[in-house]
Amino acid sequence: MFDLPLKSASVKTLKNGHKYYIFPPPGTHKNQKDRRHKYATDPDHLPIYRGPGSNGKAKMASEVLAPAQAMMTAMLRYGEKIDDWSMKSAFIQNGYRPDDAGQGSKYLGIIKSSIKEAPKIFGALEFPSNLEQEAQGVLGQIGDSRRDAFHKHLAAAPGWNSNLVSQLFQIVDNAYAPRGANAHTTSWAFDLDFYILKGGIEQNVGADTHKNAAALQSAAGMWLNTYSMFFGFDSYDTGKEVFHQEFRDPKSGPGSSDFIALLNCCQPELEFVDDSLPKIREAIRQLSLGMINP
Numbered sequence: 001m002f003d004l005p006l007k008s009a010s011v012k013t014l015k016n017g018h019k020y021y022i023f024p025p026p027g028t029h030k031n032q033k034d035r036r037h038k039y040a041t042d043p044d045h046l047p048i049y050r051g052p053g054s055n056g057k058a059k060m061a062s063e064v065l066a067p068a069q070a071m072m073t074a075m076l077r078y079g080e081k082i083d084d085w086s087m088k089s090a091f092i093q094n095g096y097r098p099d100d101a102g103q104g105s106k107y108l109g110i111i112k113s114s115i116k117e118a119p120k121i122f123g124a125l126e127f128p129s130n131l132e133q134e135a136q137g138v139l140g141q142i143g144d145s146r147r148d149a150f151h152k153h154l155a156a157a158p159g160w161n162s163n164l165v166s167q168l169f170q171i172v173d174n175a176y177a178p179r180g181a182n183a184h185t186t187s188w189a190f191d192l193d194f195y196i197l198k199g200g201i202e203q204n205v206g207a208d209t210h211k212n213a214a215a216l217q218s219a220a221g222m223w224l225n226t227y228s229m230f231f232g233f234d235s236y237d238t239g240k241e242v243f244h245q246e247f248r249d250p251k252s253g254p255g256s257s258d259f260i261a262l263l264n265c266c267q268p269e270l271e272f273v274d275d276s277l278p279k280i281r282e283a284i285r286q287l288s289l290g291m292i293n294p
Contacts, residue, residue: 001271002074002227004219006082012197018085020197021219028216028225028239034248035236037141039099040187046096049190052076058095061187064247067255068092068190070263071231071245075223077267086194086220093193093207097184104136107178111135114171121167128157140180147178174240175209183236189246194220205243216242230254231263 009021040046046059051069053076060068072092079087097103108127115122127135131153139147151169155162183189191207198214205215215221221242228234232255233245250256 002078002223002230004078004082004222004226009219014202016202018195018202019083020086021082021084021222022197023217023219023222025213026216026222026225028237028242030237030239031229031234031248032236034250035183035246036186036188036249039185040096043096043098043187046187049092049095053091053192055091055093058092058190059187060095060190061247063249064095064188064190066257066264067232067247067260070260070267071228071233073267074227074231074263075220077271078223079219082219084219086196086218087223089204090192090194090220093191095184095190096187097182099138099179099182099185101136103182104179107172107176108132108135110176111168111172114168114175118171122164125159125164128154128160131157136179138180139178142173142181144180146180183244183246188249189244191241192220192224192243192245194218194243196221207241207243209240212240212242231260232256 004021004023006021009023011019011021013019040061043059047062047065048054048056049058049060049065049068050056051065051072053072072090075087075090079085079090112127115125115127131150134150134153137146139150141147151162151165154160154168155165177183184191193204193206194215195202195204196211196214196218197203198211203211205211212221216225216238224235224242224245225238228245232247232250234248235241235244236246248255253259
C-alpha cells in the first residue's frame with residue numbers, strides 16, 4: 001500500500017545481516033503550509049509517545065499521537081516486508097523541546113562552528129563577543145524584526161558585511177533554529193532516527209543534517225519523502241531534514257482524523273486488499289481472454 005520502487009535500488013547486505021536498499025537521489029520538496037508556530041501551553045503534562053517506534057522519551061501533543069502511530073506502524077511493517085534495516089530500525093528520537101537558554105546556547109555554538117568550518121568563506125573572522133547574548137535570545141521566525149536586527153548588527157561588526165552574513169545563515173539555518181523558531185517547541189514536531197549506509201559505513205542519522213543526502217537514498221528516507229504526507233506529516237524541506245516531521249492537521253483526506261482512525265483500526269486488512277487487487281485484476285483479464293477457466 002505504501003510501496004517503494006525497489007527495482008530502482010541497489011541492495012547492500014552487511015556481515016551482521018543488515019540489508020539496505022540504496023536508491024538514486026530522489027527529488028525533494030519544501031512545505032511551509034499549515035506549520036504550527038504556537039508554543040505548547042502545558043509542556044510539563046505532554047504525553048509520551050508509546051506506540052511502534054517509541055524510545056519511551058519523546059513527548060508530543062495528544063493530537064499527534066494517533067497520526068504518529070499510524071505512520072510508524074506503516075513504516076515498520078513495510079520495513080519488515082522488504083527486510084530493510086533503515087526502516088526496521090526507525091524510531092521517534094525526540095519530540096517536544098523547550099525554548100530555553102540551552103537552545104540559545106546551542107544556536108550560538110552552531111554559528112561559531114559554521115564560521116570555523118568554512119575558512120574559504122570567512123577566513124580568520126570570528127563571531128563578535130558583544131553579540132553573543134543577542135544570538136542566544138529569542139530571535140523568532142525568518143522575517144521577524146528581531147532576527148533581521150541581529151543580522152544587521154553582525155553585518156555592521158568589523159570585518160563583516162551583509163553578503164557574509166547571508167552566507168553564514170544559509171549554513172546555520174540548515175542546521176538549527178534560533179529561539180522563537182524551533183518547531184519542536186510547539187510539540188507538533190519530532191525527529192526520527194534510523195540507520196543508514198554513508199560512505200559504506202553503517203551509522204545512525206541522529207538528526208544530523210550532514211547525513212541527510214545519504215538518509216534520502218535509504219529506504220526509510222525515500223519512504224518518508226514519498227508517504228509522510230499521507231499521515232498528515234511533512235518536513236519543511238526534505239532536502240535539508242527528511243527525518244524532521246511536523247503534523248499539519250489536515251481536516252479531510254489523507255492525514256485527517258477519519259483517515260488516521262481507519263489506518264489505526266484496519267491497516268493490515270487494507271494492505272491485504274491493496275496487495276490482492278493486482279492479482280484480482282490479472283485474473284479478470286485472463287478470464288476475459290479465455291486464458292483460464294472460471
